[in-house]
Amino acid sequence: MTSGTQWFGGEPGRNEAETAFLARLRQEAGGWTVDGLSPGDTWAADIGLPLYVDIDVPGLSELRRPLQVGFWTGGPWAGRSSGYVLQGVWGDDHPLDDHDGNDPECLTVIGVDASPEQHATxxxxxLLRQLRRPVVREEWLRDDRVVASTWRLSDxxxxxxxxxxxxxxFLRRPPDQVTQVR
Known part of the structure; x- marks a missing residue:
């Protein structure tokens, strides 16, 4: 993640639309109040076609389950929609790989005539809605040792x-311990 005090640092934007998107996203994030979250937990990167932003979620960083957003200003996604495309997902080490436009947990905006600033909003x-969702860790024990764990969105x-x-x-039986992570 970034080391500074700027939200979603690391990438200035490669074109006017990306620059406007990042400026609004940074402005919005500046008003967030989320326990354990700081600008250093966020970053922006050029990973190819979409502008990519990532949040290392407090309490889940050891799992590498970041919140990921892609803002497409070109390429096959944006070309087919005649505009910008926005994707968001609880991800992993592979940017946007888990995104499914049919999954209600994911963010998908395609084919909407709106400004980059509106897409950033x-x-x-x-992102803020996801950061505020409760997460629990379920643990299954054998001989007083944790042998399996599952992290869930409890809602x-x-x-x-x-x-x-x-x-x-172990999922065939109830967990031995349930801990609120966030």
Whole structure:
């Protein structure tokens, strides 16, 4: 992540639309109040076609389950929609790889005639909504040791990550411990 005090630092924007998007997103993020979140937990990058922004979610950084947003100003996505495209997802080490436009957990804006600033406002609203969602860690024990863990969005039950020895086998029974992560 970035080391400075600027939200979504690291990329100035490659064109006028990206620059406007980042300026508005940074402005919106400056008003956020989220426990444990600082500008250093965010960054922006040129990963190819979309402008990519990422938030290392407090309490989940060891899992590498960041919130990811892609803002497309060109390429196949934007070309087909005759405008800008916005994607958001609870991701992993592969930027935007988990995005599914049919998944209600994801952010998908395509084919809408709106400014880059409006797209940034939508992205900021989605990101803040995700950051405020409750997450729980469920643990299964054997001989007083954690052998499997699952992190879930507790409002929907969506699994963000699993770790451990055969976690699916343990999911057949209730967890031994449930801890509120955020």
């Amino acid at each position: 939508w992205a900021a609203e989605w 929907t039950g969506t699994v963000l990550a699993r770790q451990g020895n055969s976690p699916r086998r």
